[in-house]
Amino acid sequence: EAGVTQFPSHSVIEKGQTVTLRCDPISGHDNLYWYRRVMGKEIKFLLHFVKESKQDESGMPNNRFLAERTGGTYSTLKVQPAELEDSGVYFCASSQVLGQPQHFGDGTRLSIL
């Protein structure tokens, strides 16, 4: 079974530009999560989808971040406009049932110059 895949693996953009990260969860997993790790800090929760619905978006830092999961399959996380403090590694995870261990992707390393 294919794991959680994220694209791109790395992204370097300038402040003020727009970037879109993509996550393909494990097939059949209704729960999809986005997390972020900024330099020197712990991984922090951003939001949780159940199928195409946002179950919990309490971790989203501000309205420059927009997550979508149209059709309940893959998800995108758009940052517009990007700021320097948005640099970090963005992880996506999925699980079939709430409470089961989440399977993580390898992350997208985002660098804002």
Next chain:
Amino acid sequence: KNQVEQSPQSLIILEGKNCTLQCNYTVSPFSNLRWYKQDTGRGPVSLTIMTFSENTKSNGRYTATLDADTKQSSLHITASQLSDSASYICVVTIIHNAGNMLTFGGGTRLMVKP
């Protein structure tokens, strides 16, 4: 202050030796506690998961313990191998009105040397 604190931040041991990593948490209400292993450049991979009522859980050479009264957990690695070099992250699941949320510790970076 993070609600999940891990120690030490980093650790170097020789191949074949044992080691114990610590995790203290303050989050509540508590659902479960997980230990993840994260290799450099990869995503975290689940090693163990323990509910409130479990005291210990093993996965091969990894043994996790949980004391829910003192809110402490440990991960013991036996007979370390070079491939154990990674970050080990303690993750506590808390229950809140929107569902379950994972709260991560900062991790312990383990290096196993030959």
